[in-house]
Amino acid sequence: MTELEIIGLPISTYVRAVRIAAQEKGVAYTLHPASPHSEPVNRISPAGRIPVMRHGGVELAESRAIAGYIDAVFDGPDLFPRDPVEAAKAEQWISLTNTVFDPLFIRRFLFAYIFPKGENGEPDRAVIDKAAEEMRPYFKAIDAALAETGYFAGKAPSFADWNLFTMMHYLRQMPESGEMLNASPNLLALHDRLAARESAEATLPPPPQEAASA
Ligand SMILES: N[C@@H](CCC(=O)N[C@@H](CS)C(=O)NCC(=O)O)C(=O)O
The missing domain is CATH 1.20.1050.10 (Glutathione S-transferase Yfyf (Class Pi); Chain A, domain 2)
Structure with a gap:
């Protein structure tokens, strides 16, 4: 199965929010600690901000986009209301x-x-x-x-x-x-x-x- 990788520091509120999103969805992920504006982050986020995410060939920046992707791609409880x-x-x-x-x-x-x-x-x-x-x-x-x-x-x-x-x-x-x-x-x-x-x-x-x- 393709690994979900979350890149960023555990102290960041936004990194924590997407880690929680993955966990609430029941999706295993690997956290790669990396600071804002570091090379692995800059490669994905034009703003150099954490978190960024990789899943197979999909690379994303911005916590809302990452959480939306996790919600749409994996089975599990909804992270966003459908109504x-x-x-x-x-x-x-x-x-x-x-x-x-x-x-x-x-x-x-x-x-x-x-x-x-x-x-x-x-x-x-x-x-x-x-x-x-x-x-x-x-x-x-x-x-x-x-x-x-x-x-x-x-x-x-x-x-x-x-x-x-x-x-x-x-x-x-x-x-x-x-x-x-x-x-x-x-x-x-x-x-x-x-x-x-x-x-x-x-x-x-x-x-x-x-x-x-x-
Ligand atoms: N809009 C971004 C905000 C992310 C963000 O600001 N992350 C902080 C860490 S909590 C950061 O990377 N700061 C570095 C900077 O502002 O240059 C998101 O939702 O992911």
């Missing part, structure tokens, strides 16, 4: 997560903690406080969206949920975002349900501080 409205909802939250939440929650807020740029190598409080303030309404909107079924789309976990889950894993470990998560009962319940699944446990990343040396 058109639920499918559109899933896409909406994937897009928001990748284009709005990631730049704010991860690149501005979390990175201010793990790559500190303040005085004496301390995290820059002004950056953290400003980002945290901007994050609060998004946590409220996410929590409200999960109120009906507990998931972004339909009544079962989809890639939209996993995509945000991998970010929440890190955010729950930081004071302000941990407090926001604890004040968001539906999001916290989703996080805890997903964290208990085998796919989440099998892909548990190293502590965020290790990203600094990755």
Whole structure:
């Protein structure tokens, strides 16, 4: 059988999301650790970003494309809803997560903690406080969206949920975002349900501080 190869670092939220997608689908894969902009990554991703994937002659970049491929090509539980409205909802939250939440929650807020740029190598409080303030309404909107079924789309976990889950894993470990998560009962319940699944446990990343040396 043709091997599914996922290329990227286990600490990356996007790499973890596609590893979880493969595992939830019941597909065995080999993880080849490689940094962003390294040669094996650049060969597949025009942006040099992780993850990238190889399956026989198929090479793909971008987590949404990789998860969609895995869902379409292999048997197993659906990673994306089939109902058109639920499918559109899933896409909406994937897009928001990748284009709005990631730049704010991860690149501005979390990175201010793990790559500190303040005085004496301390995290820059002004950056953290400003980002945290901007994050609060998004946590409220996410929590409200999960109120009906507990998931972004339909009544079962989809890639939209996993995509945000991998970010929440890190955010729950930081004071302000941990407090926001604890004040968001539906999001916290989703996080805890997903964290208990085998796919989440099998892909548990190293502590965020290790990203600094990755
Ligand atoms: N849109 C990409 C984002 C992937 C991404 O940003 N990965 C990060 C690691 S978590 C990366 O490679 N960063 C390097 C960079 O931004 O240059 C996807 O969905 O796969």
